[in-house]
Every structure is written in structure tokens, then in C-alpha cells.
Amino acid sequence: MAMAMSDSGASRLRRQLESGSFEARLYVKQLSQQSDGDRDLQEHRQRIQALAEETAQNLKRNVYQNYRQFIETAREISYLESEMYQLSHLLTEQKSSLETIPLTLLPAAAAAGAAAASGGEEGGGAAGGRDHLRGQAGLFPTPGGAPRDGAGPGEEGKQRTLTTLLEKVEGCRHLLETPGQYLVYNGDLVEYEADHMAQLQRVHGFLMNDCLLVATWLPQRRGMYRYNALYPLDGLAVVNVKDNPPMKDMFKLLMFPESRIFQAENAKIKREWLEVLEETKRALSEKKRREQEEAAAPRGLPQVAAKASNPFEEEEEDEPAAPEVEEERVDLSMEWIQELPEDLDVCIAQRDFEGAVDLLDKLNRYLEDKPSPPPVKELRAKVDERVRQLTEVLVFELSPGRSLRGGPKATRRAVSQLIRLGQCTKACELFLRNRAAAVHTAIRQLRIEGATLLYIHKLCHVFFTSLLETAREFETDFAGTDSGCYSAFVVWARSAMGMFVDAFSKQVFDSKESLSTAAECVKVAKEHCQQLGDIGLDLTFIIHALLVKDIQGALHSYKEIIIEATKHRNSEEMWRRMNLMTPEALGKLKEEMRSCGVSSFEQYTGDDCWVNLSYTVVAFTKQTMGFLEEALKLYFPELHMVLLESLMEIILVAVQHVDYSLRCEQDPEKKAFIRQNASFLYETVLPVVERRFEEGVGKPAKQLQDLRNASRLIRVNPESTTSVV
Numbered sequence: 001m002a003m004a005m006s007d008s009g010a011s012r013l014r015r016q017l018e019s020g021s022f023e024a025r026l027y028v029k030q031l032s033q034q035s036d037g038d039r040d041l042q043e044h045r046q047r048i049q050a051l052a053e054e055t056a057q058n059l060k061r062n063v064y065q066n067y068r069q070f071i072e073t074a075r076e077i078s079y080l081e082s083e084m085y086q087l088s089h090l091l092t093e094q095k096s097s098l099e100t101i102p103l104t105l106l107p108a109a110a111a112a113g114a115a116a117a118s119g120g121e122e123g124g125g126a127a128g129g130r131d132h133l134r135g136q137a138g139l140f141p142t143p144g145g146a147p148r149d150g151a152g153p154g155e156e157g158k159q160r161t162l163t164t165l166l167e168k169v170e171g172c173r174h175l176l177e178t179p180g181q182y183l184v185y186n187g188d189l190v191e192y193e194a195d196h197m198a199q200l201q202r203v204h205g206f207l208m209n210d211c212l213l214v215a216t217w218l219p220q221r222r223g224m225y226r227y228n229a230l231y232p233l234d235g236l237a238v239v240n241v242k243d244n245p246p247m248k249d250m251f252k253l254l255m256f257p258e259s260r261i262f263q264a265e266n267a268k269i270k271r272e273w274l275e276v277l278e279e280t281k282r283a284l285s286e287k288k289r290r291e292q293e294e295a296a297a298p299r300g301l302p303q304v305a306a307k308a309s310n311p312f313e314e315e316e317e318d319e320p321a322a323p324e325v326e327e328e329r330v331d332l333s334m335e336w337i338q339e340l341p342e343d344l345d346v347c348i349a350q351r352d353f354e355g356a357v358d359l360l361d362k363l364n365r366y367l368e369d370k371p372s373p374p375p376v377k378e379l380r381a382k383v384d385e386r387v388r389q390l391t392e393v394l395v396f397e398l399s400p401g402r403s404l405r406g407g408p409k410a411t412r413r414a415v416s417q418l419i420r421l422g423q424c425t426k427a428c429e430l431f432l433r434n435r436a437a438a439v440h441t442a443i444r445q446l447r448i449e450g451a452t453l454l455y456i457h458k459l460c461h462v463f464f465t466s467l468l469e470t471a472r473e474f475e476t477d478f479a480g481t482d483s484g485c486y487s488a489f490v491v492w493a494r495s496a497m498g499m500f501v502d503a504f505s506k507q508v509f510d511s512k513e514s515l516s517t518a519a520e521c522v523k524v525a526k527e528h529c530q531q532l533g534d535i536g537l538d539l540t541f542i543i544h545a546l547l548v549k550d551i552q553g554a555l556h557s558y559k560e561i562i563i564e565a566t567k568h569r570n571s572e573e574m575w576r577r578m579n580l581m582t583p584e585a586l587g588k589l590k591e592e593m594r595s596c597g598v599s600s601f602e603q604y605t606g607d608d609c610w611v612n613l614s615y616t617v618v619a620f621t622k623q624t625m626g627f628l629e630e631a632l633k634l635y636f637p638e639l640h641m642v643l644l645e646s647l648m649e650i651i652l653v654a655v656q657h658v659d660y661s662l663r664c665e666q667d668p669e670k671k672a673f674i675r676q677n678a679s680f681l682y683e684t685v686l687p688v689v690e691r692r693f694e695e696g697v698g699k700p701a702k703q704l705q706d707l708r709n710a711s712r713l714i715r716v717n718p719e720s721t722t723s724v725v
Helices: 002-018 024-034 038-100 105-118 122-137 151-166 173-177 267-296 301-308 340-349 353-366 374-397 408-420 424-444 452-477 484-508 515-535 540-571 583-595 615-634 637-664 668-697 702-709
Strands: 183-192 199-208 211-217 225-232 237-241 250-255 258-263 577-579 610-614
Touching (some): 024 038, 038 267, 038 340, 151 183, 408 452, 515 615, 668 702
Antiparallel strands (some): 183 258, 577 610
């Protein structure tokens, strides 16, 4: 009962949607007014979805049936048109032959017949009549217009002609390697577009006994051509195009699934092309039929008959003749083999790539251990053409110009079928090229807004997620294939990392962000890069190698800023104690010093809000420790000497200033205050710098120890009022 109600509701819904007055907006409005809640809308949505799936299945089934019927109808029409054209040609030949018989031959033939009937000179008269009629019969040409005798020299002449002509065509030297191939006909043609009948190009056609070669003109080289296409005659259909002024003297060549239209110079040349094409196709078909009959005939009998009829051959009774090895026949009469080329065309047209490859695998398994007589070679030639078309379609599916949505899994179908076709290297190249385009597009679509660190978080998430998904999909698709594919993936990953670093550096380093921001951004990139270790892919060394120049530039730039600021404060130094005015400010400074690692700062604070240190030394301490902390976030082994030399240059500026002030100051109180600042610098700040550098790098720095142990590192001019660097 419920099923019947459901079917009636579905049919009513279908009729409502198919009606000519259906309006989607009005329908949705009425539906929302009549529904009781979300559940009713969900049920109605499911019914519409089921109806859509049913319609899609019916449409697919109808398309498949109509497509097969179209192929069969087109084939029958081609056969019928060919037969009608042949019949018309034969009638024309008969008419022209009858018209060429001289009327004067009729009385002579009648007189010869009368003389033979009267019995006078019976033997001679009869022989003369036969010779006369035989001579008259020589007036009629043999089918094909070629003489029956003397074929050997004619074939050599045709081969020489073919060689001479094809030497003028670039890119077709492989045609000369086919034995028994010769030129039948050739001439100039003009190709037109099939849809709009617009002139495309001038071509030259070379008709061989088994194929048609089309070559295009080379305007710069007169009398020379370039290879354009080659069509086997057994897969070629010729169609006469009716004259429709100004379009006339045209004919069409059908090569499923494409077609081309050519125009001859005049009606006579067009007729010659049509006749020669049909005759050559007929001769090729007859030749293949004879070869199949000869291959199917039992071996050994002709040789036995020849031996029995040769009276001059000595009998050899002692040595028995070796048995003739009979060539094994291959049964190609099965229905699925006969329909295989057409089935492959259908699968390619319907994008059923798996079905097409399954058919090819089935054929390869069937012919795996069998010989290759001419019928099998002919079948393989047809199948190879379909394999080429299927490969071109799969390559187009993986081209970067296609839609890049769906992620790496969207390429799995085409990649797997290319691998099954033995195109593993091409599948790997196209897959990686497709993913490179997808990554590039994803990076370009990121909007640069807000803080730099926020953009870097988005950039790292998009890039490394895409890289991780690509690696996993690559491992799934190419598992068990040649290990060279994995080398190609590593090379691709390095190239993709270069693309990422370009976008990263442009936003972080080219925009002159602060060192702390740059350090945070690099830290985020390293953390994302380490996630690739889960799949056995370590690209950390690559990102280090690509970022080393930018980080060196950032460290050098920030070092110069600190040195300039320190020199500016040194030039205004009065060597006075700091008065922070409020306990809150003093507490804040103590907290800053503790965060810098200076735990003994309490001993340098006095009563109220005084600090027994110079403002210049305190500012230098905070700035130097901040530089060291940010630089350690950027650190990797290639930056060791750069970081160490930068620290040395910064510290030398402060040490030099203290040393010079201690030499030049005459006031005892100020001199004692300078010594207190020097003690803080040598005994507190520099040991903290050494310890923190060793913790971040993993090994001590002897240069920093030597700097701390030396009390006077630079000799200065006593008369000078500035430090010498």
C-alpha cells in the first residue's frame, strides 16, 4: 500500500516538473507554505533527488542506445553510398565502352561469321575469326586499368616514384620502410572546415595502395610539404559532397570519430579522386581476403603436388622429407573480438575509461601466446589507433587547463588507467604537473589581509596540506611501480617548495617586517614542514637552503639598526643613574631583565625608584638579548657564523664605548659609576649572552669567551672623543 502511494506520488511529481507551465520559484514558495517542518522538506528533497537520479540513468541509457544505433546507421549509410557510387561508375563505364565500339566492325564480324558457316576454308576462317575477335577484345581495358603481365618492372617504377615524391615531404621517412607500398595517385587539394565551410589550408594528397597521406604546403619552400596525417584505407570512408555553389567539387573523408572535407581543382579531378580511392580500397580488401584464405588453407599439399609433377627430381628414399610446420590459426570470429573496435569507440565517447582498458586487457590476455598472422596484425592496428585516442583523452584529463577542484584524488581515475596502459612515466609527469598547477593556483588565490603572521599561517596551511595530500595520493597511485617515479616526486617537491618560499619571502622579508615577526613566521613554516616526516618526507633542509640568504639579510639589517641606535645613545651619554619615578616602572624593568635572563638585577637597584646603572647600558642589554632570542628562533647550522659575528659586532660597540669613557673620564665619582656599569656589562650581561647562545646552538662560542676575558680589546686614540671600530 505504501509502495503504491510512493509510486503515485513520484509519478505526480514527475508530471508536475515536466509540465510546460512549471516555475521553480513559485513551486518552492508553495512547498514551503504547505510543509509542516524540516522533516517534510527533507523527504521532498529525497524524492526529487531520487527522481533526478532515475532521469539521469534513463538519459544515459538512451544516449548509449542512440549512440550505437547512430554508429550502425552511419556504417550502413556509408556502405550504401559506396555501393551506389560503384554502381553509377560501372554504368558509366559500360556506356562509354559501348559508345567506343566502331560501327564498321559489325559488318566485318557478320561477314566472317557467314564465311565460317558456308564451310569454305573452315579451319583458316575459324582461326582468323578468333584472332580478329581476340584483337578486338584487346580494346577493352582490364579492371583497374593496369596490364596483367609485366607487373615486376611496373612495381619497381612505382616504388621509385613514391620515393621521389615522398622525399619532398618532411617527417614521413617511416613510410618508405613498408614493403610492397607504392604510389597510386596524388594531387593538390584545398581543405575546408566541416562546420562553417571556411577555407583552412592548401594540402597535397598522396594515395598509396594501403593508405592516404595528407601533407601541408610549406610557403617558404616551394615544392616542399610537411607531413600532416596518415589514414589507413581500411578505416577510411569516402563520401561525395553535392555541389552547392559556390561550394563545389568537394568530397568528404570519414575517419571515425573525425571527418575532413577537401575541394579538388575541377569536377574531373574530383571524379578521378573518388574513382581511384574506391578502386584502391577494393583492391586492398581483395588482397587481404586472399591473404586470409591462404593463411587458412592447409600447408604442404602444393609442395607434394609439385614434387610429383617434376620428372627431373631424383628420388630420395633414404632421407624422409621434414614435416612442414603448419602455422597456427587464431580464432577471431568471436563476437566480442569482432565488435572490439566499435566497443572501444563507445567507451571513449562515454568516458568509460575503465571499461576500455578492461577490453584491452582481455584482448591482450587472449592473444598473449598466439602467433601474429595478417588478420591479427590488422586487428592490432585498429586497436592501437583506439589506444592512441584513449591515451590522448586521459592526457587531456590530467592537463593543468582542466578544473583543479577535487584535490589529488580527482586525478586518480586517469592516472590509474594510464598506468594500466603501460604509460607509467607519462602518468607520473602529468600528475605532478597537475598538482603543481593546483598548488600555484591555491597560493595565488590567498588574499593578503591583516597581519603578516596571519597570512603566513594560511599560506603554510594551504601549501603543506596540499603537499601532504599529494604525497599520500602519489604513494597510493604509484605503489609497486618503477622507483624512478619516487625520484621524480622528490624533484617536484623541491620545485614546489621553491614556489612556497617565493611567496613566503615576498611577504615576510621583502616587506621589511621586524625580526620578531620574521622569526615567528619562520618558526611556523618549520613546524608545518616537520609534519611531512609522518610520511617519510623530510624537506627541512630544502627550506633552510632556500631561506638562508633572506635570513642573513634580515640579521644583518637588524644588527645595523642596533649598532646605529647604540652609537646614538653613546653620543648623548651623561653617565647618570636612572630614575624611573614610579615603583610600577621599576617593577616593569625588573621583570624585563628577568625575562632577558639577568636574575641578579636586584643588586643594581637603589632606594626609591633609582637604578645604579646608566640608561645606555640598560637599553643595550635589553636590545642585545632581544636580538639574540629572535635570532635563535631563526637559527640553523648554516647561520652559525653569521649570528656569532653579528653578536660580536654589537657587543664591541658597547665594550668600546665603556673602555673609552673609562680612559677619558676625570671625575672620580663618574669614573666609579662607569666602572660599576663595566662590571655589570662584563660580569652579568656577557655571561648571560654566552649561556643563552650555547643553549640555543648546542655548543659554546669561544669568541664570546675571549671577548669577556679581555678587559681592553681595542686600542683607542686618547685625544679622540669617539670610539674607534
